Amino acid sequence: MSGLCVFLLACVLPLSLASPDRQDPFLWLSALRGRGYVEGSLLADTTGGECPAECDCPPSFPIAMYCDGRGLTAMPNVPSRMKYLYLQHNEISAMPDSALANATNLVWVMMHHNALSTDKIGKRVFAKLQGLERLYLQHNNLTRVPPNLPRSLRDLRLNNNNINKITPAALNGMDNLTILYLHDNALTEMGMSLRGLNSLTLLDVSGNKLKKVPDSLPERLHQLYLESNAISAVPEGFLSKFSQLQYIRMAHNQLTDNGIPPNTFNVSGLVELDLSFNQLERIPLVSQTLEHLYLQANHIKEFTLGSFCGVVDVMNFSKLRTLRLEGNEITPGDVPSESALCLRLANSIDV
Numbered sequence: 272m273s274g275l276c277v278f279l280l281a282c283v284l285p286l287s288l289a290s291p292d293r294q295d296p297f298l299w300l301s302a303l304r305g306r307g308y309v310e311g312s313l314l315a316d317t318t319g320g321e322c323p324a325e326c327d328c329p330p331s332f333p334i335a336m337y338c339d340g341r342g343l344t345a346m347p348n349v350p351s352r353m354k355y356l357y358l359q360h361n362e363i364s365a366m367p368d369s370a371l372a373n374a375t376n377l378v379w380v381m382m383h384h385n386a387l388s389t390d391k392i393g394k395r396v397f398a399k400l401q402g403l404e405r406l407y408l409q410h411n412n413l414t415r416v417p418p419n420l421p422r423s424l425r426d427l428r429l430n431n432n433n434i435n436k437i438t439p440a441a442l443n444g445m446d447n448l449t450i451l452y453l454h455d456n457a458l459t460e461m462g463m464s465l466r467g468l469n470s471l472t473l474l475d476v477s478g479n480k481l482k483k484v485p486d487s488l489p490e491r492l493h494q495l496y497l498e499s500n501a502i503s504a505v506p507e508g509f510l511s512k513f514s515q516l517q518y519i520r521m522a523h524n525q526l527t528d529n530g531i532p533p534n535t536f537n538v539s540g541l542v543e544l545d546l547s548f549n550q551l552e553r554i555p556l557v558s559q560t561l562e563h564l565y566l567q568a569n570h571i572k573e574f575t576l577g578s579f580c581g582v583v584d585v586m587n588f589s590k591l592r593t594l595r596l597e598g599n600e601i602t603p604g605d606v607p608s609e610s611a612l613c614l615r616l617a618n619s620i621d622v
């Protein structure tokens with residue numbers, strides 16, 4: 272097979288290269304090598320190792336293979352030395368178990384913006400990649416989290432797929448996972464799938480169909496993005512177990528006053544709280560250390576200074592810098608004059 276390929280390629284070469292007058296009768300072969308041909312698609316060269324013809328493997332960085340944006344419809348062969356694989360922005364629809372069989376050293380696999388569907392991903396295709404840290408599968412056509420993902424993952428991106436169910440085992444044991452993007456999928460619930468993600472700091476599940484805040488949220492979270500779901504209530508004390516949570520985004524949900532227990536957001540450490548585009552009628556009590564509060568496009572009827580400052584005096588004031596209240600049922604005249612003392616750091620209050 273490979274002999275035939277060499278023969279065919281030789282036939283299409285410019286005559287001067289294939290000319291027998293040349294001193295080196297195999298010069299045409301080295302010219303071929305320089306272009307990345309020979310032996311079907313894999314080339315063993317002196318610059319850094321074999322590399323599929325449809326990809327680039329820079330000699331200066333021989334453990335990376337760049338095949339992004341080339342209209343590929345199938346997986347290229349991935350040589351075993353590769354650690355970084357760039358296959359994003361192609362039209363690859365299948366990853367059979369054999370696809371990465373030799374490439375057990377992979378650390379990054381970039382497969383975002385392809386046409387992968389769940390039934391065309393081999394059950395064991397990722398299983399042997401014991402050192403895999405980043406897996407980007409966003410913007411494909413997945414309905415499930417691929418099975419048997421390596422527990423070594425640190426950054427897993429599955430957003431903009433069609434994932435509608437996540438099993439408890441899918442992410443189980445991913446002790447080092449710090450970033451998980453699941454936004455813009457079709458999840459209605461997350462069950463216990465987040466349990467034990469002890470390193471997770473960023474969870475983005477916005478743009479799904481969640482009816483409640485996921486259970487067993489990891490305690491190390493810094494950023495929790497839940498916007499554009501169908502959440503109408505939050506559990507009592509749901510923020511009290513987090514010690515490092517700084518950013519909460521819950522815009523575009525169905526939150527009402529009744530769905531927010533009294534001291535929910537009176538927790539220190541929060542920097543940003545986005546509750547815009549909900550159905551709140553009152554300003555919830557927030558911690559004095561909060562810096563940015565977004566409440567625009569709710570049904571708030573009253574400006575309650577007590578939501579920001581329990582006692583107003585020289586020493587007791589809110590750290591709020593941004594307060595957005597436009598698109599509610601209050602006017603600038605509803606903001607009491609004592610607000611200047613309590614909200615003394617606010618650059619602007621948008622009413």
Ligand SMILES: *[C@@H]1O[C@H](CO)[C@@H](O)[C@H](O)[C@H]1NC(C)=O
Nearest residue numbers: 348349350369370371372373
């Ligand atoms: C894996 O390596 C073997 C031996 O070098 C080779 O025959 C096979 O084609 C390779 N498979 C892939 C998918 O690269």
Ligand SMILES: *[C@@H]1O[C@H](CO)[C@@H](O)[C@H](O)[C@H]1NC(C)=O
Nearest residue numbers: 386387388389390412413414
């Ligand atoms: C996505 O997958 C479904 C089946 O799961 C299939 O019917 C559909 O054609 C796929 N869409 C694309 C764009 O590949």
Ligand SMILES: *[C@@H]1O[C@H](CO)[C@@H](O)[C@H](O)[C@H]1NC(C)=O
Nearest residue numbers: 401422423424444445446447
């Ligand atoms: C997590 O990272 C540590 C430190 O880099 C490493 O020793 C450990 O094996 C990793 N855990 C998994 C499950 O890969």
Ligand SMILES: *[C@@H]1O[C@H](CO)[C@@H](O)[C@H](O)[C@H]1NC(C)=O
Nearest residue numbers: 534537538539556557558581
């Ligand atoms: C808000 O939390 C602070 C600090 O934990 C506490 O001192 C204060 O009483 C709380 N405010 C209300 C109204 O419960």
Ligand SMILES: *[C@@H]1O[C@H](CO)[C@@H](O)[C@H](O)[C@H]1NC(C)=O
Nearest residue numbers: 581582583584585586587588
């Ligand atoms: C704020 O007011 C409360 C209640 O009067 C008081 O206990 C607290 O010490 C005050 N904080 C500061 C920083 O003055």
